[in-house]
Amino acid sequence: MRGRRQGSVRVVPDSNFDTSDEVRSALNAGAPVVALESTIISHGLPRPDNLRVAREIEQTVRDNGAVPATIGMVAGRLCVGLDDDALTTLATSDDVVKLSIRDLAVAAARGVDGATTVASTSAVAAAAGISVFATGGLGGVHREAAQTFDESADLTTLAGAPIVVVCAGVKSILDVGATLERLETLGVGVVGYRTTRFPGFFVTDSGFEVDWKLDSPEQIADAWRSHMAFGVSPAALVVANPLPEDQQLDRDLHDRVLAEGLNIIERDHITGKDVTPVLLEHFHTATEGASLATNVRIILANAALAAQIAVAASREQRR
Structure with missing residues (x-):
C-alpha cells in the first residue's frame, strides 16, 4: 500500500507505525493531537525525575x-x-539509543529501543498526520560550525516537515544568530508567542529578534491554516515560547555554567549528538538542580501552548 505526500514528507500507511488506539481515533475524528519527543525522557532529564515529568x-x-x-x-x-510500559522502558533502561532521523531505519532493523529527537519526532509526527509538536528547545548551528560543519539535523528536517513546533527557542550552547539565519534560508517560519525576542531556552531573551509576533493560539492556528492552504512550502512553523523572566534560570548563573560547560566539551573533545546530554548534565550538577526545574517549566509550558494550538486548529478545521 502506498502512502500519500504531505508537503515533502510522505504520509505512510498506519501499518508502518504502532499507533495507539487513542491517537488513531483522535486523528480519524479530526480531534487535537500533540506529538511529544522521547529523547527528553531518556537523555534530557535525570532519573527518576524523567519518568515523572514524562507523565x-x-x-x-x-x-x-x-x-x-x-x-x-x-x-x-x-x-x-x-x-x-513503553514510557517506563525508555525512562529506565540503560540501552536506549538516541535516534535522529538518519538512525531510524538501522535501529528498526536491529530491533532496538530508541528515543526520538526533535528531527525524528517531527518527521514521524508529520508522516503520521499530526500537525503540532511540543518540545523543549531546538537543535541548531553549533559554535565554530564554520570549521566543524556541526549543524543539527533538526534544521534541515524542519525544512521538509509540515508541522507546528512549539519550543523555547534554541539551546544557549548554540550559535543562535547562525541558527536563525539557517532557518530563514531553509524557509522555516519563526514566530514569537507574545514576544518579538527569540528565547534562549534557559533564558527568556537570547539577544536576537524575530520578525513576527502572534498573541494567541487562535492566531497561530490561523497562520498555520494559511501556510497549508498556500501549498508553496513544505516547511515547519517554529513557535518560540519564552519563559517569563521571573521563571528563567538566573542569568549570571547561566552564563557562568555555560562557559564552564563549553570548556569541558573542548577539553574532552566531545562532538555531535553527545554534546547536548553532556552540557545538560553539567547544567544540572553545577546549578544544583535549578536548571532541571527550569527545563521542566519550559516543556510543560510548551506542552500547554501546543495543546491549545491543536485545539484551535481542530476547531478551525471543523468550521
Missing part, C-alpha cells in the same frame, strides 16, 4: 484539551503514542 507532560496536554502522542521506538517498532 506530567502528557497530562498537561490532556488538561489543555488534546491527546498526547509521545513518539519512540520499542524493540525496533516506531510507536506513535507510547503506553505507560
Whole structure:
C-alpha cells in the first residue's frame, strides 16, 4: 500500500507505525493531537525525575484539551503514542539509543529501543498526520560550525516537515544568530508567542529578534491554516515560547555554567549528538538542580501552548 505526500514528507500507511488506539481515533475524528519527543525522557532529564515529568507532560496536554502522542521506538517498532510500559522502558533502561532521523531505519532493523529527537519526532509526527509538536528547545548551528560543519539535523528536517513546533527557542550552547539565519534560508517560519525576542531556552531573551509576533493560539492556528492552504512550502512553523523572566534560570548563573560547560566539551573533545546530554548534565550538577526545574517549566509550558494550538486548529478545521 502506498502512502500519500504531505508537503515533502510522505504520509505512510498506519501499518508502518504502532499507533495507539487513542491517537488513531483522535486523528480519524479530526480531534487535537500533540506529538511529544522521547529523547527528553531518556537523555534530557535525570532519573527518576524523567519518568515523572514524562507523565506530567502528557497530562498537561490532556488538561489543555488534546491527546498526547509521545513518539519512540520499542524493540525496533516506531510507536506513535507510547503506553505507560513503553514510557517506563525508555525512562529506565540503560540501552536506549538516541535516534535522529538518519538512525531510524538501522535501529528498526536491529530491533532496538530508541528515543526520538526533535528531527525524528517531527518527521514521524508529520508522516503520521499530526500537525503540532511540543518540545523543549531546538537543535541548531553549533559554535565554530564554520570549521566543524556541526549543524543539527533538526534544521534541515524542519525544512521538509509540515508541522507546528512549539519550543523555547534554541539551546544557549548554540550559535543562535547562525541558527536563525539557517532557518530563514531553509524557509522555516519563526514566530514569537507574545514576544518579538527569540528565547534562549534557559533564558527568556537570547539577544536576537524575530520578525513576527502572534498573541494567541487562535492566531497561530490561523497562520498555520494559511501556510497549508498556500501549498508553496513544505516547511515547519517554529513557535518560540519564552519563559517569563521571573521563571528563567538566573542569568549570571547561566552564563557562568555555560562557559564552564563549553570548556569541558573542548577539553574532552566531545562532538555531535553527545554534546547536548553532556552540557545538560553539567547544567544540572553545577546549578544544583535549578536548571532541571527550569527545563521542566519550559516543556510543560510548551506542552500547554501546543495543546491549545491543536485545539484551535481542530476547531478551525471543523468550521
